[in-house]
Amino acid sequence: MAGQRPRSASARILKRVAPNARWSALILVTLAASMTACGIRIGDPGPPGEVGVSTGDGTILLRFQPCNREKLVNSVAVRVSAEGDTLWKITSESGSRLRIYQVGRTPPGFVETVPRGTINQDESYVVEVTDVSPGLSYLTEFVPSSLQPSIWKISSNKRLTEAEFENLHPCP
Numbered sequence: 001m002a003g004q005r006p007r008s009a010s011a012r013i014l015k016r017v018a019p020n021a022r023w024s025a026l027i028l029v030t031l032a033a034s035m036t037a038c039g040i041r042i043g044d045p046g047p048p049g050e051v052g053v054s055t056g057d058g059t060i061l062l063r064f065q066p067c068n069r070e071k072l073v074n075s076v077a078v079r080v081s082a083e084g085d086t087l088w089k090i091t092s093e094s095g096s097r098l099r100i101y102q103v104g105r106t107p108p109g110f111v112e113t114v115p116r117g118t119i120n121q122d123e124s125y126v127v128e129v130t131d132v133s134p135g136l137s138y139l140t141e142f143v144p145s146s147l148q149p150s151i152w153k154i155s156s157n158k159r160l161t162e163a164e165f166e167n168l169h170p171c172p
Contacts, residue, residue, distance in 0.1 A: 050170045051129050052152030052160065053142040060103040060119070060144060063152060064129045067171040072132040076101050076110075078119065079126045082139055087125070089114035095132035121145040 048067035055061060064073060072095025078088045088103055090110040098107055104116040119125065121144045129138045140155045147153060152165040160168065 048171050049129075049131075049136075049138050050154050050165075050168060051127050051138045051140040052154050052165050053127055053140055053147060054150065054152045055144070055147040056149050059105075060142075060147065062101040062103065062127050062129070063165065064099050064101075064138065065165065065168050065170055066131065066138075070097075072096060073098065073129060074132045074135070075113075075128075075130045077114070077128045077130075078103055078116075079128060081124075082126050082128075084126075085117075086114045087117040087119060088112075119144060 049071070050065045052063040052065065053060065054063070060078075062076060064076075073092060074095055075089060075091040077086050077090075079086050089112070090101070090106050091113045092110045094109070096107075096109045098109070101107065103119070106112045124141060124143050127140045127142065130136070131138075138155075140153065142153050148159075150162050152160045152162070154160060154165075154168075
C-alpha cells in the first residue's frame with residue numbers, strides 16, 4: 001500500500017455499489033431508448049387527438065377528433081377497461097376518415113370483429129379508437145347512464161357541447 005492514499009468510507013461504498021449502478025444506468029438508458037422508439041415519453045399526455053362519447057335515441061355515440069384531419073381510423077372498440085374484455089369492435093382494413101360511430105352499428109368500410117355484448121348502464125367502460133399509422137390508441141372512459149344527448153364526454157372528463165367539440169383543437 002505504499003504510495004496509495006487510504007480510501008474513505010464513501011469511496012469503499014462507491015466501489016461496491018458502482019458495478020450495480022453501472023448496470024442500473026445501462027438498464028435505464030435501454031428502457032428510455034425503447035420507450036422513445038415506441039413513442040412513449042414520461043409525462044406524455046397521449047396521442048394528439050380526442051375521442052368523445054355521447055348518447056342519442058338510446059344509443060351510444062362515439063366521435064373521433066384527431067389532430068391530423070387526414071388520420072385514418074383502423075378500429076373502434078368498447079372495452080370493460082383499457083386492458084379488459086372487448087364488448088364491441090369494428091375494424092377497417094384500409095382505414096377510414098369516418099369520425100362518428102354508433103355502438104353496435106357497422107358503418108360502410110368496416111367489419112364487425114367483435115359483436116356487441118351487454119353494456120350495463122351503470123358500469124364503467126373505455127372507448128378505444130386506433131389509427132392506421134402508427135397504430136396509436138385514443139381512449140375515453142365513460143358510464144352510459146351519465147351520458148347526455150348532444151354533450152360529448154372527452155378523455156379529460158370534460159363535457160363539451162356539439163359546437164365546443166367541433167371547434168376543439170387537440171393539437172399541441
